[in-house]
Amino acid sequence: MSEIVQKTVGIVGLGLIGGSLGLELRRLGYRVLGVSRRPVTCERAIALGVADQAEIELATVSEADVIFICTPLNWIETSIRQLLPDLKPTTVVTDVGSVKNPIVEAIAPLWENFVGGHPMAGTAEQGIEAAQWGLFKDAPYVLTPLPSTPTVAVEQVKEIVQALGSRLYCCEPQQHDRAVAWISHLPLWVSASLIEACLQEEEQAVLQLAQSLASSGFRDTSRVGGGNPELGEMIARYNGRELLRSLYTYRRVLDQVIAQVEEQDWEHLLHLLGRTESARPAFVKHPPSPG
Structure with a gap:
């Protein structure tokens, strides 16, 4: 044997x-x-x-x-x-x-x-x-x-x-870096930017109230932005091109939302939210691995 x-x-x-x-x-x-x-x-x-x-x-x-x-x-x-x-x-x-x-x-x-x-x-x-x-x-x-x-x-x-x-x-390595920029690296920096934006509140009493009221919604959207700083910096350094590609696209979408709110264009805002409601399951409900 x-x-x-x-x-x-x-x-x-x-x-x-x-x-x-x-x-x-x-x-x-x-x-x-x-x-x-x-x-x-x-x-x-x-x-x-x-x-x-x-x-x-x-x-x-x-x-x-x-x-x-x-x-x-x-x-x-x-x-x-x-x-x-x-x-x-x-x-x-x-x-x-x-x-x-x-x-x-x-x-x-x-x-x-x-x-x-x-x-x-x-x-x-x-x-x-x-x-x-x-x-x-x-x-x-x-x-x-x-x-x-x-x-x-x-x-x-x-x-x-x-x-x-x-x-x-x-x-392929390039495909990986472009894909994870959308679903991992962009969310990290959007999340960090959310926390940093909140800290720009000038009235201390309002900031403290916001911190006291923050619950699951803020906890979920801010989690990755409150993680290891060295990891975030390394991601920006090593995957900067794909991170910038996703950040620029995100900024364009955010500018569109700002314009629609300013113009009180509720119809297009509702349409956007309908699209995101329908699209989200494809990102969070995974089929069996093709590996």
Whole structure:
């Protein structure tokens, strides 16, 4: 009888996403090797069951079959470049960055077995302590392989994504960045702008009353604008072209609404709200994954 070989996964960056990946993959039977810049995070990763082994040296993950880079966007390329000398030729490397085109353009020429990835899951909490079971279940997980990416590399990442219970999608890196600009990056900056606009209220008593009255509507529309500032800045830096495209379109629509209110054009305002009422379900009620 042949021996079953346990697959080994490396995770660089043990925050919310990396930590949650570790929890799930260990439960699925993978051996998980983790890397964090902070020794205390490595200790917590082992104590919480996120990793079988966790160290501060990148070489810790060199023996892994698949490596997930779960660092902030501005550390992905640096981390992979530092890893390359220690990797086996067959090692598959993937990332979890929320912007894909600049990452794929930078890494694909360096490592053939690189598969860009983006799990669209998260919470308002950050760090290893926020790691949780089931974070990726039923959440979209996008892979952005190139035509030149080896099929065997893509299939290895697909296997893990599907084992997580995610809804798998594959597309070109540019398509990903344009799509997420509409449904993730634009909402973040619209949400942040909403909060900033409220803070422009000059009468302090009115501002305090507004803060006291704010309920579910404001909480829902402002949530992503009150998140991690560094993430928002990285999104604007790495996906600026597509973010600007969506912001300019949003500004044109907002200008139309302003003009219709000024002109008391209730008919067109009602028509717009009817269109948005009908269109919203397509964005929030998802069909089965085509992956």
